[in-house]
């Protein structure tokens with residue numbers, strides 16, 4: 001091993017291996033659910049998964065699968081397939097790849113395990129409604145829709161009771177689907193674990209306030225999978241406990257994720273899954289570390305609304321007031337808060353062709369951030385899964401120019 | 414002390430020398446197929462033109478889309494910073510730059526000291542770039558450099574509604590078939606291009622005085638269309654095409670002085 005190899009090795013996060021193992025086991029369990037007499041539910045990434053766990057139903061996330069498809073650079077083929085089936089190129093690429101996958105058993109795992117039911121919560125977008133309806137017809141399985149009105153400014157009493165009532169309907173739906181009574185004690189336990197898991201995830205993400213940062217947003221994109229898929233289980237709690245300890249250890253022993261952290265940046269929107277490596281190298285070459293992002297923090301941003309001891313009742317609020325379901329002003333406030341917390345020098349926005357709710361207010365947020373903080377902001381146009389909406393040379397120039405603007409204060413007078 | 418800037422664009426390659434903080438000379442040649450040789454060619458052409466010994470050049474900065482292929486440069490910088498420096502060097506009052514080149518267009522906002530504050534670039538699309546005008550000139554069988562003068566004769570510009578270059582071309586072809594006046598079609602083309610570029614300008618909220626750079630700045634019709642669209646006067650300096658190369662040379666001198 002050469003010296004640089006050793007140094008690189010030291011920078012690697014050990015928990016990554018464990019995480020891969022857990023995810024493999026999780027997918028194997030889901031794949032063999034039928035043989036083990038277990039039910040599978042497909043659920044949207046922002047959906048309330050805890051009742052499923054409490055009912056011993058295996059949750060499967062087509063969006064997580066979409067991310068895997070993107071990262072394994074299989075997105076283009078599948079998007080084209082969906083377009084051949086008649087879906088528009090303007091449709092979210094998670095939806096396109098998922099719909100196409102069902103037709104051709106595509107993707108890195110040859111498709112997802114078939115669902116016994118579908119759970120769709122529109123707190124992330126309206127796209128999921130039609131997407132899940134398509135899948136409900138395709139698999140001929142029941143679909144539960146949880147409607148969470150957008151909270152542009154406030155969370156009203158009417159919204160609370162409207163969503164809360166649906167939580168009861170959700171439980172009845174599950175009871176019918178698996179023909180079993182809902183276990184409220186188990187639910188309380190799962191709720192506690194979900195709360196703890198999110199607390200630990202938050203703790204992990206907060207370790208990057210340290211300079212230099214022990215991990216980057218690129219690592220957060222990877223480690224996110226567990227808090228999404230296994231939220232509410234002991235496995236997730238144990239894993240994030242371990243991960244946060246490793247981060248603490250890195251801080252103590254001064255191990256940073258990039259060799260020379262000089263600039264700290266904040267990322268907005270979903271990752272560009274098929275260009276993670278290139279992007280992280282690109283920023284690292286500029287001695288810039290993406291220390292935080294608005295995306296992965298969404299899985300702990302509603303913590304303040306959760307009552308650990310009465311999870312079921314607080315669920316309505318916690319699932320309604322998430323990052324993509326609030327007004328642009330509130331989104332901007334969250335961004336400003338992150339800029340302060342993580343002490344960043346610049347803000348990188350991914351204008352994501354797929355994700356309209358995420359990309360829609362970006363111009364306004366950009367202007368608010370520029371006005372209130374004066375830090376440089378750059379907008380990169382891309383798509384999280386479909387590489388046809390990404391131009392390498394244009395992105396390259398934009399990042400270079402953005403970094404030059406950050407650096408210009410130091411060297412070009 | 415002499416410093417050089419080299420700007421490799423998609424259509425033309427530019428070089429500029431500055432000496433003791435004064436612009437000395439510039440050169441523009443077609444980029445051609447190979448950006449590597451274009452850099453060498455334009456550099457040696459300017460050496461020849463000025464009779465300067467290459468050893469007297471203290472530092473070189475390369476810019477433009479081919480910036481990383483100029484291996485003999487001391488550093489590569491993006492066009493955005495270089496255009497900012499170039500414009501500020503030639504006219505320190507400038508606060509906004511509209512640069513429309515062969516394959517991209519951008520709006521660059523400068524602060525009072527000439528530092529870039531913000532910028533916006535066109536999306537992955539030829540609309541609103543020089544390439545769009547080139548395609549249209551071909552369809553109309555007009556020389557690219559004549560588009561501007563011809564369009565000034567138009568009284569009722571045609572309406573081009575397609576954003577896509579390919580569709581816009583067929584739209585233009587059907588206008589020709591419909592015997593619309595050539596000057597009106599060209600003026601319409603300028604208006605549609607100006608609308609795209611103006612979008613970038615409002616995005617970054619450019620403040621006056623605004624200067625236009627890039628090859629397209631030589632097109633009077635485009636300037637007029639942009640001025641109408643934005644309701645603001647647009648200046649054109651003496652070196653619209655070479656502005657980026659000049660800025661690169663300025664940066665070369667600053668880098669050299671500060672030894673970074």
Ligand code: SF4
Pocket residue numbers: 063092093094095124125126127128354355356357358
């Ligand atoms: S549109 Fe956005 S929020 Fe909706 S499924 Fe696609 S990526 Fe997720």
